[in-house]
Amino acid sequence: MTDDDTTSARGGLKPGKRPTINDVARIAAVSKKTVSRVINQSPFVREETRVRVNQVIEELGFTPDAQARGLAFRRSFLVGLIYDNPSPNYVVNMQQGVLDALRGSGLELVVHPCVRSSETLVADIRAFVERQKLFGVILPPSMSEDERVIEVLRELDCPYVRIASVSLDEAGSMLVTNDHLGAAEAGRHLADLGHSRIGFISGPALFRSSAVRGGGFREGLAEKGITLDDRYVAVGAYTFESGVEAAKTLLALDPPPTAIFTGNDEMALGVFKVARDMGLEIPRDLSVVGYDDLPMASRVWPNLTSVRLPIRDMGRMAAEKLLAPMRGLDPAKLNQPEVRPSLVVRDSATTL
Amino acid sequence: MTDDDTTSARGGLKPGKRPTINDVARIAAVSKKTVSRVINQSPFVREETRVRVNQVIEELGFTPDAQARGLAFRRSFLVGLIYDNPSPNYVVNMQQGVLDALRGSGLELVVHPCVRSSETLVADIRAFVERQKLFGVILPPSMSEDERVIEVLRELDCPYVRIASVSLDEAGSMLVTNDHLGAAEAGRHLADLGHSRIGFISGPALFRSSAVRGGGFREGLAEKGITLDDRYVAVGAYTFESGVEAAKTLLALDPPPTAIFTGNDEMALGVFKVARDMGLEIPRDLSVVGYDDLPMASRVWPNLTSVRLPIRDMGRMAAEKLLAPMRGLDPAKLNQPEVRPSLVVRDSATTL
DNA sequence: CTGAAAGCGCTTACAG
DNA sequence: CTGAAAGCGCTTACAG
Numbered sequence: 030m031t032d033d034d035t036t037s038a039r040g041g042l043k044p045g046k047r048p049t050i051n052d053v054a055r056i057a058a059v060s061k062k063t064v065s066r067v068i069n070q071s072p073f074v075r076e077e078t079r080v081r082v083n084q085v086i087e088e089l090g091f092t093p094d095a096q097a098r099g100l101a102f103r104r105s106f107l108v109g110l111i112y113d114n115p116s117p118n119y120v121v122n123m124q125q126g127v128l129d130a131l132r133g134s135g136l137e138l139v140v141h142p143c144v145r146s147s148e149t150l151v152a153d154i155r156a157f158v159e160r161q162k163l164f165g166v167i168l169p170p171s172m173s174e175d176e177r178v179i180e181v182l183r184e185l186d187c188p189y190v191r192i193a194s195v196s197l198d199e200a201g202s203m204l205v206t207n208d209h210l211g212a213a214e215a216g217r218h219l220a221d222l223g224h225s226r227i228g229f230i231s232g233p234a235l236f237r238s239s240a241v242r243g244g245g246f247r248e249g250l251a252e253k254g255i256t257l258d259d260r261y262v263a264v265g266a267y268t269f270e271s272g273v274e275a276a277k278t279l280l281a282l283d284p285p286p287t288a289i290f291t292g293n294d295e296m297a298l299g300v301f302k303v304a305r306d307m308g309l310e311i312p313r314d315l316s317v318v319g320y321d322d323l324p325m326a327s328r329v330w331p332n333l334t335s336v337r338l339p340i341r342d343m344g345r346m347a348a349e350k351l352l353a354p355m356r357g358l359d360p361a362k363l364n365q366p367e368v369r370p371s372l373v374v375r376d377s378a379t380t381l
Numbered sequence: 382m383t384d385d386d387t388t389s390a391r392g393g394l395k396p397g398k399r400p401t402i403n404d405v406a407r408i409a410a411v412s413k414k415t416v417s418r419v420i421n422q423s424p425f426v427r428e429e430t431r432v433r434v435n436q437v438i439e440e441l442g443f444t445p446d447a448q449a450r451g452l453a454f455r456r457s458f459l460v461g462l463i464y465d466n467p468s469p470n471y472v473v474n475m476q477q478g479v480l481d482a483l484r485g486s487g488l489e490l491v492v493h494p495c496v497r498s499s500e501t502l503v504a505d506i507r508a509f510v511e512r513q514k515l516f517g518v519i520l521p522p523s524m525s526e527d528e529r530v531i532e533v534l535r536e537l538d539c540p541y542v543r544i545a546s547v548s549l550d551e552a553g554s555m556l557v558t559n560d561h562l563g564a565a566e567a568g569r570h571l572a573d574l575g576h577s578r579i580g581f582i583s584g585p586a587l588f589r590s591s592a593v594r595g596g597g598f599r600e601g602l603a604e605k606g607i608t609l610d611d612r613y614v615a616v617g618a619y620t621f622e623s624g625v626e627a628a629k630t631l632l633a634l635d636p637p638p639t640a641i642f643t644g645n646d647e648m649a650l651g652v653f654k655v656a657r658d659m660g661l662e663i664p665r666d667l668s669v670v671g672y673d674d675l676p677m678a679s680r681v682w683p684n685l686t687s688v689r690l691p692i693r694d695m696g697r698m699a700a701e702k703l704l705a706p707m708r709g710l711d712p713a714k715l716n717q718p719e720v721r722p723s724l725v726v727r728d729s730a731t732t733l
Numbered sequence: 734c735t736g737a738a739a740g741c742g743c744t745t746a747c748a749g
Numbered sequence: 750c751t752g753a754a755a756g757c758g759c760t761t762a763c764a765g
Contacts, residue, residue, distance in 0.1 A: 047511065049757095049759085050758065060735065060736045060737075061758090062736060062760080062761095063734090065759070066734095066735090068759090074735085075734060078734080092507075092508050093512065093758080094452070094757085094759065095457070095513050096448050096449075096457060096514060096757085096759085097759035097760090098760075099448035099759090100446070100448040100452050100743085100757090100760090101740080101741055101759045101760035101761075102741085105447070107459075107491070117470075117477070118470075118473075121469045121470075121476075137513065138491065139489045139490065140490055140492055141490075142480055155444075156444050157489070160444045160446065160447045161447050161489065162446065162447070301682070302682075305682055328621060328650050328653075328681075329680075330653070401742055401743085403742080403743095411751080411752090412751065413752090414745095414751070414753085415751060415752080418750095418751090420743090421744085425750060426750070426751085427750060427751090430750080430751085445742085446743065448742080449742035449743035450743055451743090451757095452741090452742080452743070452744090452757045452758065453742080453743045453757055454743085454744065454745095454757085
């Protein structure tokens with residue numbers, strides 16, 4: 030439609046071809062290096078020149094080619110999200126946060142799921158990062174906890190930010206979620222409600238958060254003089270189905286627990302299901318506390334009491350750390366609040 | 382660790398640098414063009430040569446540079462998922478399906494959310510697609526329904542597959558979900574259960590599926606001699622919160638509906654919430670039928686009767702269409718089953 | 734503040 | 750079946 034409007038500026042352009050930096054340079058009557066400087070916001074361009082070049086860029090509808098830039102820069106404009114998390118809800122929330130941070134940065138997000146137990150995991154990740162020459166990588170749990178992967182990233186000189194419940198790396202490449210604090214709060218809460226025969230459904234051993242949340246929970250109970258009985262601990266896999274299995278085991282104990290704390294919300298819903306199937310009413314017959322506070326926690330019935338983790342914010346903050354150097358900031362010194370999980374009391378846990 | 386093992390093959394390689402196609406060519410004693418042929422699986426390479434080259438590639442740990450290949454090919458190895466869907470669950474499911482199809486293809490997935498009502502939408506998408514020279518794009522609803530976006534993709538010569546409830550394009554770039562069929566089934570089901578004063582919470586007008594599902598539902602009811610009263614139709618936004626609002630409106634009518642069909646599951650959960658708040662028991666006092674059959678449909682209580690859409694499969698099939706030409710197949714003639722939504726009867730709807 | 738040359742690591746015609 | 754040359758569209762030193 031507006032082809033004619035730009036005829037003057039497009040003079041000499043081959044039809045059907047995208048304008049390149051050469052076209053911009055020719056029409057703006059500068060060298061392509063100067064155009065490159067304008068694109069990359071170099072300060073060494075006279076204001077007048079910059080304006081003229083930007084005007085031509087605008088008129089031509091010029092968009093720098095990511096492949097060509099990447100080839101010359103030896104680095105792409107792609108951020109990788111490498112994950113193995115079994116909870117799609119967790120992943121999608123974090124992904125949204127990462128995208129929040131990337132918006133307007135010129136970087137794009139490549140999602141790369143993988144299987145941590147796969148024999149080819151390390152080779153796969155190496156190929157992915159090397160081939161795409163990623164700008165950087167974000168690693169949610171439990172990918173963040175695999176030192177073989179970290180080793181590869183270091184070797185390939187690929188910046189990364191790890192998200193984990195405890196610190197595993199230097200501040201600039203680490204986002205700590207302090208899960209022991211939230212779990213301790215859950216423990217104190219259940220103890221305060223008068224529970225003492227309490228069950229715990231742990232996440233899988235592969236996740237640091239499983240042990241950290243379990244440890245924090247024990248700690249919180251201990252503060253109130255309660256000891257978690259190992260017979261009342263079941264190991265799940267952070268999935269709904271595993272929550273179902275673990276709940277069956279725990280509720281078959283004699284005497285059964287009066288309350289159950291689960292390593293994440295997904296498994297808490299599994300407890301909900303088993304309780305209903307057994308004719309137990311929550312919270313009257315069984316108190317349940319989850320972890321993560323996914324959106325669904327406040328949509329199920331009864332509303333799930335859960336430890337809130339700001340998953341989306343975590344994704345955003347991790348991405349901001351990754352982008353910090355590009356903005357001339359020190360990733361270790363961003364003015365980011367520490368992640369402090371906190372208990373959201375709803376209706377699924379009550380006094381004994 | 383194994384550095385020494387490869388010393389022979391790495392002879393002459395600059396330390397600390399990734400091997401390039403030149404290194405492979407030199408060590409295998411062929412031209413780089415031949416190496417390129419092996420990488421791209423050209424049939425015009427002698428078996429013996431191919432084996433030798435692959436061996437050197439293996440020994441060197443050579444990975445072709447995606448940027449360089451993209452620059453030469455004038456096309457990247459990235460597939461874009463451009464979406465504006467308000468339901469994170471829907472998106473994450475579809476995304477998983479797309480990733481299923483991409484696994485092993487050498488292509489990576491770039492996720493690109495956007496706001497359809499934004500003034501810069503078209504320009505944003507143009508810049509994204511042009512800059513990344515995308516291999517192709519997948520468009521879930523309602524992005525799939527925006528003809529301005531399609532126009533840009535055609536102009537940029539970017540292959541795409543649209544996912545929508547009705548056909549909007551040629552078979553090769555279209556995945557039709559036939560939503561009228563599933564909605565009609567929901568209508569017949571509620572009618573068969575004896576309901577006649579039935580509410581409908583529609584999706585937003587921007588989504589074709591809203592009208593298609595509404596139309597199918599009316600059709601199904603009509604088959605049973607029931608007419609949907611416009612006073613019992615509320616318009617939502619496919620979100621939980623909008624479901625809450627719409628349910629409040631419908632349940633405040635005098636007389637209130639005895640059953641509600643919602644345009645998606647997310648809004649059905651909103652109805653669940655309002656019913657509970659009003660002291661109504663589902664399904665005794667109110668029957669509810671949803672659409673999509675997200676995993677959570679079978680995790681809430683009572684289990685939600687819902688029209689099942691194989692969202693993950695849809696993502697996979699759409700991606701397979703996109704990849705078909707690369708595999709020498711005609712995307713219009715893939716042996717894919719048609720998407721047939723079907724009602725999954727659970728516990729949230731019962732006889733009047 | 735600006736530019737001409739060389740190069741990033743691949744592939745596409747074009748020959749042979 | 751194989752290769753030498755040119756080019757994809759940018760940026761990095763290096764000069765001026």
